[in-house]
Every structure is written in C-alpha cells, then in structure tokens.
Amino acid sequence: MGDIPLPAPPPETQLDLYRWMVLTRTLDDRIMALWKQGRGVGGTFSGKGHEAIAVGAGLALGADDVVAPMHRDLGCYLVRGLTPERIVANQLGRITGVTAGRDANLHGMGDLELGIIGFVSHLPQSMSTAVGAAMSFTYRGEPRVAMAFAGDGSSSTGLFHEALNLAAVQRAPLVLVVENNQYAYSTPLSQQMAIDDIADRGAAHGVPATIVDGNNVEEVHSAALSAVAKARAGGGPTMIECKTMRMLGHAIHDGAEYVPAELLEHWRRRDPIDRYRKRLLKRGVIDDEGVSTIDKECADAVEAAVEFAESSEWPDPASVERGVYAP
Amino acid sequence: MTGANFGFAAPTAEAAGTEMTYIAAISEALREEMRRDGDVVVLGEDVGGSFGGAFKVTQGFADEFGDRRVMNMPMTENAFIGAATGMALMGLRPVVEVQFADFITTGFDAIVQFAATNHYRWGAAVPWVIRAPADGGISSGPFHSQNPEAWFVHTPGLKVVVPATPADAKGLLISAIRDDNPVVYFESKPLYRSLRGEVPEGDHTVPIGRARLARAGTDVAVVTYGAMVHQAVTAAQTLEADGIDVAVLDLRSLKPLDTEAVLELAVATGRVLVIHAANRLAGVGAEIAALIADEAFDRLDAPVRRIGGLDVPVPFSPPLEAAYRPDATRIADEVRALARW
Ligand SMILES: Cc1ncc(C[n+]2csc(CCOP(=O)(O)OP(=O)(O)O)c2C)c(N)n1
Ligand SMILES: [Mg+2]
Numbered sequence: 001m002g003d004i005p006l007p008a009p010p011p012e013t014q015l016d017l018y019r020w021m022v023l024t025r026t027l028d029d030r031i032m033a034l035w036k037q038g039r040g041v042g043g044t045f046s047g048k049g050h051e052a053i054a055v056g057a058g059l060a061l062g063a064d065d066v067v068a069p070m071h072r073d074l075g076c077y078l079v080r081g082l083t084p085e086r087i088v089a090n091q092l093g094r095i096t097g098v099t100a101g102r103d104a105n106l107h108g109m110g111d112l113e114l115g116i117i118g119f120v121s122h123l124p125q126s127m128s129t130a131v132g133a134a135m136s137f138t139y140r141g142e143p144r145v146a147m148a149f150a151g152d153g154s155s156s157t158g159l160f161h162e163a164l165n166l167a168a169v170q171r172a173p174l175v176l177v178v179e180n181n182q183y184a185y186s187t188p189l190s191q192q193m194a195i196d197d198i199a200d201r202g203a204a205h206g207v208p209a210t211i212v213d214g215n216n217v218e219e220v221h222s223a224a225l226s227a228v229a230k231a232r233a234g235g236g237p238t239m240i241e242c243k244t245m246r247m248l249g250h251a252i253h254d255g256a257e258y259v260p261a262e263l264l265e266h267w268r269r270r271d272p273i274d275r276y277r278k279r280l281l282k283r284g285v286i287d288d289e290g291v292s293t294i295d296k297e298c299a300d301a302v303e304a305a306v307e308f309a310e311s312s313e314w315p316d317p318a319s320v321e322r323g324v325y326a327p
Numbered sequence: 328m329t330g331a332n333f334g335f336a337a338p339t340a341e342a343a344g345t346e347m348t349y350i351a352a353i354s355e356a357l358r359e360e361m362r363r364d365g366d367v368v369v370l371g372e373d374v375g376g377s378f379g380g381a382f383k384v385t386q387g388f389a390d391e392f393g394d395r396r397v398m399n400m401p402m403t404e405n406a407f408i409g410a411a412t413g414m415a416l417m418g419l420r421p422v423v424e425v426q427f428a429d430f431i432t433t434g435f436d437a438i439v440q441f442a443a444t445n446h447y448r449w450g451a452a453v454p455w456v457i458r459a460p461a462d463g464g465i466s467s468g469p470f471h472s473q474n475p476e477a478w479f480v481h482t483p484g485l486k487v488v489v490p491a492t493p494a495d496a497k498g499l500l501i502s503a504i505r506d507d508n509p510v511v512y513f514e515s516k517p518l519y520r521s522l523r524g525e526v527p528e529g530d531h532t533v534p535i536g537r538a539r540l541a542r543a544g545t546d547v548a549v550v551t552y553g554a555m556v557h558q559a560v561t562a563a564q565t566l567e568a569d570g571i572d573v574a575v576l577d578l579r580s581l582k583p584l585d586t587e588a589v590l591e592l593a594v595a596t597g598r599v600l601v602i603h604a605a606n607r608l609a610g611v612g613a614e615i616a617a618l619i620a621d622e623a624f625d626r627l628d629a630p631v632r633r634i635g636g637l638d639v640p641v642p643f644s645p646p647l648e649a650a651y652r653p654d655a656t657r658i659a660d661e662v663r664a665l666a667r668w
Contacts, residue, residue: 041466041643041644041645042465042466042467042468042643043467093466093643093644093645093647094644099643100644101642101643101644101646101647102469102640102642102643102644102647103468103469103643104466104467104468104469104470104471104643105468107468107469107470107643108468108469120470121429121430121468121469121470121471122429122430122432122433122470123402153401153402154402156401156402156403157402157403157405157433158403158405158406159433184372184401184402185372185373185378185381185426186373186376186378186399187372187373187399187401187402191399191401192401192402193401257377258376258377258378314644314645314646315644315646315647316646317646317647317649317650318650319647320637320639320642320647320650320651321637321638321639324638324639324640
C-alpha cells in the first residue's frame with residue numbers, strides 16, 4: 001500500500017483525475033446542501049471520501065467497457081459521461097433525470113450507451129450482473145471489460161462469493177473494485193467480518209486481489225489500469241480492495257454518531273482531493289490559478305445542473321404505467 | 328341493517344393505556360417480551376449497539392439486554408434468517424429485523440423453502456418473527472417502498488400480520504413472538520411516527536387471525552389493512568356528506584384470514600371494496616374477492632371491487648407515486664360508484 005512510489009501518469013491524466021474528483025466533490029456537496037435546504041426529494045447518499053476510487057477506477061476503462069457503480073460512486077457516473085444535469089434531475093425526480101422519476105437518488109442511473117449498468121439497491125446484485133456482462137464479452141470474443149463496485153458490507157453476502165467464484169471459474173474479464181470504507185451503515189468492519197483484508201475473499205476464490213490506498217487516486221488508477229489490461233488480454237478477473245473511509249453518514253438522514261471522531265479525523269487528513277491538489281502543485285502540474293479555474297468551472301457546471309433540474313418538469317402521472325415492458 | 332358490530336371487536340376505546348406512536352408501540356412490545364422471556368433474541372443489520380436499527384426500533388436495547396441478545400448481523404439475510412430458524416429449532420424465539428421489507432427477498436429461500444415447511448415435513452416448530460418495515464408513499468423509490476405480503480400469504484406454513492394501529496402493533500407483535508410458527512410481521516413505515524394512539528399497558532395480545540372493525544357502517548364495506556385502513560376511514564368520513572355509511576374492516580392478519588368477519592360484513596352490506604397498497608394484480612385482495620364470490624355471491628348487491636397499487640415497480644417521483652398508490656380520494660370515488668350500483 002503505497003510503499004513503492006508509482007511513476008506519475010502523464011500530466012494530462014493527472015489533471016483529468018484531479019478535475020473529475022473536484023467535479024464529483026462539488027456536485028456531492030451541492031446535493032447535500034440541497035437536501036439540507038429542504039429542496040431534495042426522498043433520501044440521498046454522499047460519496048464523500050470515495051472520489052479517488054470512483055474516478056481513478058472509472059477512468060481506467062475504455063469507451064466500450066461497461067461498469068456497474070453503486071451508491072458511493074458519483075464520480076464514476078460522471079467520468080462515464082452522465083452529465084450533472086441528468087444526475088441532479090434524477091435525484092429531484094424530474095422527467096429529465098436518468099430514470100425520468102422512476103428510481104431514486106443514484107439508483108437506476110444506468111445508460112448502456114455510456115456503458116453504465118443501473119444500480120439496484122439489493123447489494124451486490126449488480127456485481128453478478130457485471131460478471132454476466134463480462135461473460136458475454138468472452139462469448140462474443142470482444143476485447144471488452146466489465147467493472148463492478150462493491151462495499152465491505154456487500155462482500156459478506158452470499159452473492160458476493162457466488163459472483164466471485166463464477167467470475168473465477170469463467171475467467172471472466174471482470175475488475176471488481178471493493179470500496180472498504182470501514183462501515184456498512186452503522187456496522188463496523190469488526191462486526192462485518194473476522195478478517196483484516198477483504199482481498200482474502202478474492203484469494204479464497206482464486207481471484208487475485210491487490211490492496212490499494214483508496215484515497216490515493218494515482219494508486220487506484222494504476223491498479224485499475226493493470227487489472228483492466230489483464231482482463232482484456234484474457235487474464236481473468238482481479239479484485240482491487242481500496243481502503244478508505246465513508247466521511248458522512250450512510251445516507252443524508254444519518255448523522256453517523258456511531259463513528260469515532262478520531263477515525264474521521266485520521267481520514268480527513270488523507271482527503272483524496274486535498275492530497276492530490278498538494279501533490280500536483282508540488283509537481284508543478286498545476287498552479288494556484290489553475291486550481292481556482294477548475295474550482296470555478298466545476299462550481300459553474302454544478303450550479304447550471306441544479307438550475308436545469310429544478311426548472312425541469314415533473315413526470316406526467318398519466319405516464320406511470322409506461323415502460324414496464326420493452327416495446 | 329343497523330350499525331351493529333357484527334360480533335367482532337368494537338371500534339370503541341381500548342383498555343386504558345398510554346398514548347404513543349406506532350413505532351414506539353413496536354419497540355415497547357419487543358422490549359416487554361425480552362424482559363419477560365430470556366429466549367427472545369433480536370438479530371438484524373444495524374439493530375444493535377448505540378444505533379438501534381435503521382428506524383430505531385431497538386434503540387437502547389443493546390444497553391439493556393446486551394450484545395449477545397441484540398445481535399448486529401453482517402449483510403447476510405439468507406444466512407441470518409436461516410440462522411434464526413436454527414435458533415428457533417433449539418428453542419429460542421428470534422425476532423429478526425430485515426432493514427426494509429424489500430430486502431426480505433435476499434432471505435427468501437430460508438423463509439419459504441425451509442422455515443415455512445419444517446413443521447409439516449417433520450413436525451419441528453419454528454417460532455421466529457421477521458419484522459419487515461414495508462410500504463411507501465414517502466418517495467423512497469422502488470427498493471424501499473414495497474409491500475411484498477402476497478408472496479408470504481401464498482406460502483403454506485407462514486403466518487402474516489399487518490398492524491394498522493399502535494395498539495395492534497404491540498398486541499400483534501407480542502402474539503407473534505409467542506406463536507410457535509414463523510410469523511412475518513409487516514410494519515407500515517408511513518405510520519411509524521405519524522400515527523399515535525392509545526396502547527394498553529402490560530401484557531396486551533391481539534389474537535392472530537382476528538379482524539377489527541375500524542368503523543361501523545351499513546351501506547358499503549371496505550376491507551383493507553395497514554396504512555390503507557386510515558385512508559379508508561378518511562374516505563368514509565368524507566362520504567358521510569354523501570349520505571353513504573361506510574364500514575371499514577381492518578384485517579390485521581392476512582394469514583390466517585378472518586374469513587368469518589369478511590363474510591359477515593359482506594353479507595351485512597352487500598357491497599364490498601377491497602383495498603391494499605400492494606399491486607392489485609394477484610394481490611391479497613384477489614383472494615378476498617374470490618372468497619366473497621364463493622361464499623356470499625347471492626347476498627351481494629354489487630360485484631366486489633378492488634383498488635390496489637398498479638402493476639409497476641413503486642415509482643420514486645411524487646407525482647408518479649401518487650398515481651401508483653391508492654388514497655382516500657380514489658377510495659371515496661370507488662365507494663360512491665359501489666353505492667350507486
Ligand atoms: C441485500 C441488502 N440488504 C440490506 C440492504 C440495506 N443496506 C443498504 S446499504 C447497506 C450497507 C452497505 O454497506 P457497504 O456494502 O459496505 O457499502 P457502503 O454503503 O458502506 O458504501 C445496507 C445494509 C441492501 N441494500 N441490500
Ligand atoms: Mg461500507
């Protein structure tokens with residue numbers, strides 16, 4: 001975990017990683033603010049602290065690959081091309097949202113044109129779905145890769161193990177990104193599993209697993225690039241366990257009083273975006289002005305998205321029965 | 328017909344009690360049973376520690392009863408519902424919380440294939456309760472709004488209850504815990520904190536399998552359960568202005584079903600509307616309509632009508648969910664049509 005310094009990616013990649021993380025955080029913060037102001041609909045989730053994972057892994061995929069992100073992976077939806085407009089509109093239940101008001105918050109935000117499989121609440125259903133997508137690539141002889149995200153809690157389910165085993169037996173071109181954020185709702189790792197590393201669960205099924213610092217975007221990105229390349233070359237599935245921390249509650253209503261303040265403080269000092277900004281400044285890849293420009297661009301994009309969403313129409317109640325079946 | 332109560336529990340005030348919310352009544356029942364019987368244990372995701380469950384039903388329980396009795400589960404519904412069956416076979420009385428009724432499907436095999444069939448196959452009783460926070464109407468989307476009771480009513484060997492009032496929430500939970508069979512206890516999330524009522528103190532049980540007349544009336548009978556009871560009562564109040572006297576029967580228990588109460592009211596009024604928030608198609612209401620058609624066809628003045636959710640996943644956006652879900656206005660319209668029949 002970060003022992004051997006990685007060679008830095010090209011400057012354009014560094015800027016890309018940084019920019020997408022800032023956009024993710026800005027959008028996430030804005031959504032939280034909307035809800036606190038009473039402008040939200042239903043509940044919603046924050047992925048604060050997960051930006052390096054969602055962006056670093058998501059950007060390792062090629063245009064034809066597919067990904068099944070979950071409720072912490074706002075950044076992954078963004079890098080795949082879901083616009084902030086469609087995302088905010090989805091959260092607000094508007095007709096212009098990804099699901100046109102049918103599914104809530106980050107649920108259902110799929111778009112096969114963008115290679116995104118819509119998220120289902122039942123964890124980790126989308127993981128086995130990603131295995132199937134990967135198997136279809138093998139079947140058709142296509143050099144494509146499927147990526148799935150799962151949490152530490154999700155990794156305890158029977159389905160997680162069944163899906164991993166299936167991927168291993170089939171040598172499916174799958175990259176499984178495990179977001180070990182220390183908690184599943186209020187349940188800490190110590191009550192979730194009796195092992196230290198979820199990576200061991202990969203090994204148990206013959207799926208090689210690497211452990212990375214989930215708050216180091218270059219580390220995540222590099223591990224994901226290798227895993228994607230290996231899968232694409234017919235080398236089978238890989239698990240990447242990203243150690244991180246869920247920085248806010250499970251969902252907007254949850255104050256997470258059960259999380260020790262020192263733990264949050266420990267991870268706050270490792271904030272993926274602050275860390276990367278400092279690094280890029282130090283490397284001279286960006287200067288203060290560049291930082292402000294990115295901040296401003298992201299803030300403007302998010303503001304425009306909120307305006308777009310809030311001025312969008314509500315779905316027509318008469319349409320409620322439409323779309324259950326494919327035409 | 329007079330406004331008689333047809334022999335079942337009258338909609339009069341219950342025995343003296345304390346006013347509390349629907350969710351507080353659930354907590355109280357569980358706490359009292361745990362104090363009474365050391366074999367009652369609680370398990371589920373996030374139910375323990377200082378947290379006390381997604382809806383806080385078991386808040387403070389770990390302090391009072393200890394972590395060994397209030398067990399936080401890893402995300403493993405299939406395993407922990409199966410484990411509850413094992414505990415029940417060994418004489419414990421586990422009360423399992425599935426975080427949302429929607430997630431009960433992850434433990435479906437453990438419930439419908441194993442727990443439900445044990446007694447019939449080899450005479451082994453499985454006295455567990457699964458508490459399942461169900462129902463929507465609060466913009467929670469397709470996976471936090473479902474009413475999956477029909478799947479369990481369809482399963483031989485299970486009992487299924489759905490309390491609509493704080494008093495019944497307490498009384499049915501206590502009865503469910505003491506019952507020697509697996510009971511799926513559906514809670515109505517929209518009632519959790521919005522509904523208050525008198526709850527009898529102490530050992531208050533409600534027999535599983537007995538309906539409750541929520542409102543007496545002579546012209547049209549509404550047969551329903553859960554949060555829809557309150558929509559029906561609201562509709563009935565509106566309909567007083569139309570001169571329509573509406574009875575509302577709160578089933579409370581879907582399996583076993585109080586067929587006697589349903590038929591008695593059907594005969595007394597000759598006009599029946601069955602309502603539930605779950606999808607109408609192949610829902611519990613279809614069985615009730617069939618029961619009335621089978622047993623009381625010649626006593627009806629109108630066909631049995633049904634209102635239920637649409638045959639779509641529960642939509643998230645408020646205008647869509649409102650179109651999906653029955654409410655007092657739709658109920659009143661349907662009752663008027665029935666009364667005119
Ligand atoms: C099968 C299933 N059971 C219960 C839930 C309720 N639930 C939603 S998220 C969650 C915790 C998930 O933890 P983890 O997999 O670690 O992801 P995180 O939220 O921490 O990112 C739970 C229990 C669910 N979504 N699916
Ligand atoms: Mg987690």
